[in-house]
Amino acid sequence: MNCKEVNELLLDYVEGNLPPYLKNELKTHLENCIRCQKILALTELENSLLKDTSDIPELDEEFTRQVMKKIALLPAPLPQRAVIKKFISTLAALAACLLVAFMLHYAPWTPDKENNIKDVRMAMDPKGTAYLSKADSLKSQEGAKYFHEDTSSKISAPAPKEGEAFSAASTGDNSTVYSGGKEEVKMSSAKSGQKINPENYSVITDIKIAGLPADYVLQTSRQIDENRVQYVYTNHNQNTITIEISLPYAEDKMAAKNFMSADTLQEKSSQTISLTDVKSLEDKAYKVTITADLPAEELNQLLSSIELVKN
Amino acid sequence: MLSDETLVLRLRDGEITAFEELVNRYKNKVFALVYRMVGDYQEAEDITQEVFLNIYTKINQFDSEKKFAPWLYRIATNTAISHLRKNKNRNHLNFDEVFSGLYSSLQASWDVVDPLLNMERVELKEEINKALSKLPENYRIIILLRYQLELNNQEIAQILNLKKENVEVKVHRARKALRKILEEQQTGKGVKHEL
Incomplete structure (x- = not known):
């Protein structure tokens, strides 16, 4: 094996890709050739330096925050x-x-x-x-x-x-x-991040929240199952306000109202609380639950400002 | 720790924090890749951000039976390269064009080996980075994928849309081209050593 041949194989040698017989031949040559030893040393050095990213600064938390803020404003991902x-x-x-x-x-x-x-x-x-x-x-x-x-x-x-x-x-x-329905199937596609018009709630096309804090934007609106739809709002700190609307809680709004006679205040965690109310639209009652990391009073105001909007 | 692929499934379920975790896992690797491609910190940061926005909007196109990382690096690679081409008419050449031009003179120039070996590690690192930035982008990316991200031939093939068998050949060619530039940088300095 001459120097030229050895030179061609040095990278494979360094990376351990050579079959044993070639490896041995190469070793034999290297023992007696200072030039090739130096090229080997240089190749090894290059390998180690190419892997070295210590000179590249790392991105901080702010980078992640910026990305999350931007995706909150993006339309839903395209089809699969x-x-x-x-x-x-x-x-x-x-x-x-x-x-x-x-x-x-x-x-x-x-x-x-x-x-x-x-x-x-x-x-x-x-x-x-x-x-x-x-x-x-x-x-x-x-x-x-x-x-x-x-x-x-x-x-x-x-x-x-x-x-x-x-x-x-x-x-x-x-x-x-x-x-x-039998007459006209009027539906819309439902995908993550897009407003939906669930057929089960055919009269609801949207919800209005008068007191929504300024920096909260709708992130997802989806149908969880055939009885529930969910709207999720987030702000730049990734705090969320979740609003869930369930199918008519009872046929009779009054019955629902009686059952829910007092707004249920539930301790979900030390900070996040849920409040539930019953709202009516087109003679139907819907159970509306709001969950957020906000003071109860503020949450209650938000809940009362939610309006179901008809088709 | 949850796998990347599990996080993707959770993201598809609307769990946005899963995406945040993916960003935190990969931002520095993607940034390092893009930074070496474009050579400018601010530009690299902007492109890295764009990569993650692309990942998010295309998340439903990801085949969840495959590994997430190569798919992410493919998007990162394409985003970085399209930026390079859009912004400047940089030295993009076909692999083989470059190869035929450089191969003839790829014999190691003995007279620069000693100076390179005698450099301080930091200094040689700078020389290598400089040489990398002069390398045609197709060569540069394959070196970064192989060495910086330590990906295997299968993954590199997937990312660059190459046949797996061709990856090793192209890595060799890229390394030779890099060595050639490294040597030219030395002879350009007028350093001549006789062995």
Whole structure:
């Protein structure tokens, strides 16, 4: 082995990538060659210095705070491409089946037979990955399957029969697609960080809080389960105000009111407290719970300033 | 300690503090990578911030069956490189173009080895950093991923969109190019030593 050959192998030697026979040959050469010994020393030094980041200052806590502050203002993350990829084969099969079904039984596809379904909402699934984009491509045909296709998701569902609710299942992700009314399924997509219009609360489109402290912004609004929606507000210190609205606590608002006769003051921790009240909208009662790290009096004021806003 | 991937799942569940933990875990590694790429503290800090905002907005695109770190470094790498290209027409060259230009003269110049070896560690560190900054960005990034972040070939391949088998070759070429620049820096100083 000559110096040139040794030189070519020095890096592998230093990094332990050489097979034993080459390693031995190289060692033998190195024992007798001062030049190559020096190149070896330089290579080892370079390796150690390239790993050395001691000259780079570290980022402080303020950096993290700035990032967290900025993401609070960002729109929700985009759809989950990675999951979609996994479903491509499923989707292709589904699309083929639907096509065949249409061709055999319902052909030709006539857009004028679209019913008045405007959109389908996929409620937040437990993993929080549900989404659905534009509504305008939702097409349907009586008795056929609804098929919504866009770049990010696909859903399919049997057409609702008279008097039945629309229900659908998504193949675009693992979320549940919630059903709507028989006349018009008017829903919206629900994803983390975006305002939702839960069908279970069809009359509520938003909540208004008159006394919300100035630096709190809406961070997430999501449906926790079919009975509860949650709005989370945070400020730059990452303090949070959580407002949870539950399904009509009782059919009769009075009954609910009696049960909740006194605002429940619950000690969640030494600082965080929850207050609950019942608010009505369109003859329905909703249980509204607010949780925050604020003095009880301030929280109570906030709670009383919450207004459910109708569609 | 929770795994990165568990934190990602929690973030998807709306647990924003999980993201804060990820930022704290990776901010210094990402910053060090970006800083060596762009060479300016303020610019590096801004880019690092942008990296984490990108991570957040793309979090649903992350395949949770894979490791989080390579995915994060891929975004960091792409963000840093796109900044380099946007801001200046820096010395971006194709791996092989660079290689063919430098390879012919990659034989170690014996006369600079001694001066390099005789330098104080801090001084040689500076020389290496200087040489790194002159290296084409594709070479620079592969060196940073391999040595600074100590990633394996599989991870580097994933980040740079290369075949795993090609990573080792490119690391070698990058190291040779770095050595070449290091040597040129020395001969440029007029230091000549006869062995």
